[in-house]
Amino acid sequence: MADDHSKLKGPDLALGIALADLADGGKLVGHCDGEPVLLVRRGAEIFAVSATCSHYGGPLVDGLVVDDTVRCPWHHACFDLLTGEALRAPALSPLACWSVERRDERIFVGEKRKKLSPTARESKTGASPERIAIVGGGAAGFAAAERLRREQYQGDIVMISDDEAPPVDRPNLSKDYLAGKAPEDWIPLRNENFYAKNGIDLRLGIKVASIDVGAGEVALANGARLAFDKLLLATGAEPMRLTIPGADMPHVHTLRSLADSRRIIAQASAARHAVVLGASFIGLEVAAALRTRGLEVHVVAPGERPMERVLGPQMGDFIRALHEENGVVFHLGDRAASISASEVLLSSGSTLVADIVVAGIGVRPRVDIAETAGLATDRGVLVNAYLETSASGIYAAGDIARWPDSHSGENIRVEHWVVAQRQGATAALNMLGHRKKFTDVPFFWSQHYDVPINYVGHAEGWDKIEVEGDIAARDCLVRYKRGGQVQAVATIFCDVESLEAELAMERGTA
Structure with missing residues (x-):
């Protein structure tokens, strides 16, 4: 225990710090009861949350505070500073939160607050579906099932995957796990108890033969049929x-x-x-x-x-x-x-x-089931801004989805892990009737030895590349522009700049 405490950085926040030591808009890392804590000040409000991202442990003090959220510098997860809730993938687990008190121009961090269950949001379209079927056990399918339960959805969730393994952290399969630097127990997105505990009927090693849109049924290759009220297609892509x-x-x-x-x-x-x-x-x-x-x-x-x-x-x-x-x-x-x-x-x-x-x-999107069902396709499954396909009540997310991107003004399909997760979560909300448009800026990261490359936006083509910094020195920001507009930004060890580029694209100021 002494060794753990010796690694803690910053002041003991239970003993307090001077208010002047935390500027408005500032961040500070300290500790409380042996845990690293991040303090964030926004005007009169002061938040205390876990100092590291719940995804891969990125240092949130090096991230970006946007309104009442903090974004991770490594892989752009986003958390609510008040509740700790993971608002955006790739993080799925919330941050711990602590109570904060101001006394005599000093800030004191108190007890860790109990985790709050998210409040179920009222549907804008009436009653919730009784059963939601999810076809696919990858990033989008898992994120949808997880978000449904996080939203307190009480109906049946059936998740059908032709993989033999439960949903895994696929980016790690070609990175640290393949390199021998990550143990296998890091790879599952959740342990097997998660599915039973949350009432998710996960059916592995099962292929879907077809979808009967009119009858609202999924036909399985083993001859069984599964009725659904809402359906998410998240079949992903397969290697060429x-x-x-x-x-x-x-x-x-x-x-x-x-x-x-x-x-x-x-x-x-x-x-x-x-x-x-x-x-x-x-x-x-x-x-x-x-x-x-x-x-x-x-x-x-x-x-x-x-x-x-x-x-x-x-x-x-x-x-x-x-x-x-x-x-x-x-x-x-x-x-x-x-x-x-x-x-x-x-x-x-x-x-x-x-x-x-x-x-x-390369890979190709697995659209055969969608095509056979008569859904509109074009080098992917066509969806609207709410990720709904041409058939009412059937949604698509992840590598197969081609959606109207509000940033480029084009219909795009993106094979990124984080995009798939975020689309799965958005589709879950929309299957519950919340009418949330998918407007997230695409993001991915790639790791080569000790060099990470972060990429935000989507550029299928460009007429100009602008380089800030020094690529060879591994300290750079690269803009991909078309018609004077920034389409995408790649960075190496410029994490805050990557987050700022993402925010600018979100706000239309890139």
């Missing part, structure tokens, strides 16, 4: 498969599920040479993870630079140099022609030794 000779060999992998990551880890433990096909975010995160495990890694991709389509040439050159500094060998402007038990033959005629091959060549 190689079609070259040898693509079906046992040492050739894609990465989407926990089972995929486990298989790669098992083979990597006995492997020395890895070939990664594709220089996408997933591909390069896998490359970094396997290098961390000590494997020799070669990356093969058809483009001139890694990730140039999303991040542009300057960032692409930096990412290549970063990986080369860590021992990755690139074969750009080339493709795999065939795979044997021990080698990958490239189109250029070169051969690469390969004990393990991981293909990260």
Whole structure:
């Protein structure tokens, strides 16, 4: 216990601090009863909450206070300063809150307050549905089920997933978990008791055959039928498969599920040479993870630079140099022609030794069920601002949803974990009749060794890239502009600037 206390920073807030030490709009980290506490002052109000984000432990003192909320600098979670409630993904758990008292121009932090159950909001459209079905066990599906119960929804929730594992923290599968730096008990979004405790009927390893829109039923592949009053489609995306000779060999992998990551880890433990096909975010995160495990890694991709389509040439050159500094060998402007038990033959005629091959060549949205049901689709499932499909009472969220983005003025589909979580939560509110438009600015992060890249907005194209700072020095903000308007911003170790860019996009002042 003494060791824990020795790591605490700042003053003991139970003993009080001078009011003058906390400026209006300021933040200060101290501790109370052995726990780190963040103090935030807004005018006459002073809030005391946990000092670290409930997602990955980001330091909230380095974040951004917006009205009566605080945003995490690492992955843009957002919390209510008064109640501690997690308002935005990727955080799902609330912050602890403490009572605060002012006496004689001093601030004292008192007892930790009991967690308050969120109050159920009154529906704008009458009675709540008796049963909500969720098809998909990923980010959007889980976030919807969790939010329904957080909103005190009392009806049935049935969650159908063709995965064998309960919902997991998918970004970790290609990052710390694959690198061997995160234990497996970090990976589930919630333990198995969560579903029973919250009355969520989670059905794993079950495929949906079709949806009968008129009858309000889901037909399962095992022949069963499930009636619903409201339905969320959150089927996600699936990895694109190689079609070259040898693509079906046992040492050739894609990465989407926990089972995929486990298989790669098992083979990597006995492997020395890895070939990664594709220089996408997933591909390069896998490359970094396997290098961390000590494997020799070669990356093969058809483009001139890694990730140039999303991040542009300057960032692409930096990412290549970063990986080369860590021992990755690139074969750009080339493709795999065939795979044997021990080698990958490239189109250029070169051969690469390969004990393990991981293909990260993209994903495609799983829209077959929606198309068969007659829902409107266009390179995804078309939804309105409330995430409702062309069929009343049926919603879509996550990788399959193409929605009217209020920031770009275009219909977009985004394959980001945080977007899927936030859409799932918004869809949950709308299935309960709250008529909440989805207006969140897209956000994702990518990790390469010890270098994080944060990205807010959405730029399918640009006519100008502006760089502030020094990309090579790992201290930069990059703006992607079209027609003079900022479409997206990428940052490296400029966390507050990333949060400020997100806020500007939200307010239309970017």
